Amino acid sequence: VAEYRVGYQAYYDRCKHVDSPPVRDPNAVVYLMPGVGMFTFAGDKATARISGEFYVNAINVMRGASTVSTYVGLPEQEAFDIEYWLLEEAKLQRLPKPKALAGQIALVTGGAGGIGRATANRLLREGACVVLADIDETALASANDELAKAYGKDFVRPLVINVTSEDQVISGFAETAVEFGGIDILVSNAGLATSAPIEETTLALWNKNMDILSTGYFLVSREAFRLFRAQKIGGNVVFVASKNGLAASPYAAAYCTAKAAEIHLARCLALEGAEAQIRVNVVNPDAVLRGSKIWTGEWKEQRAAAYKMSADDLEEHYRSRSMLKRSVFPEDIAEAIYFFASDMSAKSTGNIVNVDAGNAQSFTR
Known part of the structure; x- marks a missing residue:
């Protein structure tokens, strides 16, 4: 060469x-x-x-x-x-100037969900190539078709992956390298949410939260770090955690504990990655009801029961309890992720941005 x-x-x-x-x-x-x-x-x-x-x-x-x-x-x-x-x-x-993320390759776990799809859309809009990773094959195919139609088939790829499977995570990063040449950005977003009083929290339910929200984040981060170090050009990791990682909630011990583990893992990785110019930051959403797969399942009913209200009243409840009295949407989370994924935050690592319309309990300081 x-x-x-x-x-x-x-x-x-x-x-x-x-x-x-x-x-x-x-x-x-x-x-x-x-x-x-x-x-x-x-x-x-x-x-x-x-x-x-x-x-x-x-x-x-x-x-x-x-x-x-x-x-x-x-x-x-x-x-x-x-x-x-x-x-x-x-x-x-006369060609237009390259977009902010031109030539960048991003892997987004939970890419077929509301936040994942909005994030992929935001990164693609700035010129990145995006690998959508998700366990839901039907939703993944739909998201891939939608984004490929909007941005071109060259720029997006689907990847069926279970983030709790070490073998699938390793092979998923290998596939990403084959398709696009490597990776620059990892958005770790795959998730679930459960709600139960501690006496009714089974070991299986506890382990499910830990497997997906803690072990899953560890596995994808480890593979990203391995590839970043092999490439020797730095890297960028963004964790999508939760307000619940900082502020406790009733009847959600497993979920809150796993989310707290995510945040602390990000802090540890920020320390380890800094010398190699690998940045690690966290975005904490709260109450992203619209467009979210999590809120279409039992979680919505469970949280409504915890607050003793109808599920239909839950969005208004979350909006009213926020300091800014505003709803939070997937696009709002995607904007914060883009900030951390871009050079706008080139000198930030180990940081947390709350996108929750204001919640004093989750202030980081």
Whole structure:
């Protein structure tokens, strides 16, 4: 690769004219690895794919030429004059500037749910490639189709994964590396919620919360760290925890304890990752009813019972108890996740942002 860069610069110096545009990226786009295959690299997935398609056609031209004679490429100067044609340069200069997350690869667990889908949408809107990871195959297919239609099939991939399975997590990160080349952002969001008085909290229920909300976050974070360290270009982890990780709630001991474990795990990872420029931060939602898969199950009925009210009154209850008297939506959580995933927070790690419309109990200080 280093030799190629030197050779490309020499080619530019030999062929340039007085009015030639400045030298462009000296890295190769197409790499051929004998016995393995072809790799193409570009600023985004679509360009990398198209480059590969062009080169396959070039191979076919070479093969066809070789059946009747010997393939010969363009003379070097002619090739340069095409590559650095002034009208081509003018077209390139008119291209829009890259979006904030162009070239970034994100893996979002719980990607088919309300917060996960809103987060994927926000990251895709800024130019990222996104892997949607979820255990719900039907919801995952729906989310993938929706986002692929909006942003293009090149930029989003579905991944069926159970975050409590070590083997599935390991293979999921391997698949992500194959599809997009690596990972830059992990949004750990897979979750569930349960409610029961402590006397009625079974060991199975306790373990289920710990498996998904604590062990699951550990497993995906560990694999992300391994890949970040191998890449040696830093990384970004955002945990979606909960207000309940800071403020206790009645009849939800298993859920609150597991969420508290998430937050402390994030603190530990922020300490370990800092020297490698791996940032780890937390977003704490509260009462995100609309669009959330968690709130379409028993949790809504259970929380209504805990507060001795109708399930239909729960959203108004949460809005009224907040300091700002406002409802919280998946898009609000996605905005905070984007802040931590982007360079806007480049100097932040080990931090918590509460997106709960204001709750004094969950103030971090």
